[in-house]
Amino acid sequence: MARTLRLDPVLIQAxxxxxxSFAHLHDLAAAAGQDGWKAWAYPVSVDLLLVAAWRRMRTDAENRDAWxxxxxALTASLGANVATAGLLDLxxxxxxxxxxxxGWPALAFLGGTLLAHTPASPPTPAPDLEPEFTDQPHIEPAVDVTVERAPQSVPESAPELPPAEPAPEDAPPQPAPAPVAVPVPPALLDHARKIADAHHAQTGAPIDxxxxxxxxxxxxALAESIAGQLA
Incomplete structure (x- = not known):
């Protein structure tokens, strides 16, 4: 079966x-002093860098280096087209x-190396929305059974409580114990009397x-016993 040949207008335009663009790059490189085969290598270098960057952009659209x-490369190609349009004296x-x-060959080599050796970011996996079916047996959910207890019977008559003890303030006051007399040496008693007299002369009140x-x-205890004897 014979196939018909169709001409794509977009392909022809490309x-x-x-x-x-290839011819303009060649003419600009030749005018800049790159003669012979070197002038033909410049358009090849620009077009290869343009294609490599475009392919990386298609596989990794978020790659800023590819952009x-x-x-x-596009600026170099457009610049050559504009420069050879009569705006520049060749x-x-x-x-x-x-x-x-x-300096273009070194720049193109750097760009091509970075594009070739930069790893592409892995694609984000789409979430799996289909339910997973397994061979495990179906387990019924446990039923929560609440058991209510019967209320306990309250005795009719409560036990009698013992009478409350009287509060401490209701109890009769107990007499304070009498202070125990402590023997006082005579010399200490004489010394204490001098101190008491001096205190009375200064304050006009007996010493406590x-x-x-x-x-x-x-x-x-000894001080209270001395004070009792001095009173």
């Missing part, structure tokens, strides 16, 4: 645009353009047991 190198190419043309204890440095 071939024409590629041929013109960058695609823009660089007989007197400026120095900055010669520098760009001379707490002040006497602080002056003599004796226990509280």
């Amino acid at each position: 071939v024409i645009a590629g041929a013109l 960058l190198w695609f823009a660089i 007989q007197d190419v400026p120095a900055w353009l010669r520098i760009l043309v001379a 047991a707490a002040t006497l204890r602080g002056r003599l440095g004796v226990p509280s």
Whole structure:
């Protein structure tokens, strides 16, 4: 069965645009001092970098490096087309353009290496919405059974409680125990009397047991016994 040959207008347009861009790049490289086979290698280098960046963009649309190198190669191709359209004197190419043309091979090699060796990001797996069927037996859910207890019977008559004891404030006050007399040495008693007289002369009041204890440095029981004898 014979196949009919169909000409795609888009493909024809791409071939024409590629041929013109190829020729413009060759003419610009030759005008910048790259003669012979070197002038033909420049358009090949630009087109290869453009294709490599485009292929990486199709497989990894979020790759910013691919977009960058695609823009660089496209700028080089468009720049050559504009420069050879009569806006630039190809007989007197400026120095900055010669520098760009001379440095293009290293730049193209760097871009091609990065595009070839940069790993592509793995695609995000789509969530599986289909239910999974297994051979495990169906298990019925457990039934929560609540058992209510019968209320306990309350005895009719509550046991009698013992009478409450009287509060401490209701109890009669107990007499305070009489202080135990502590023997006082005569010398200590004479010394205490001098201190008591001096205190009475200064304050006009008799000395108490707490002040006497602080002056003599004796226990509280001994100080109370001395105060009792001095009263």
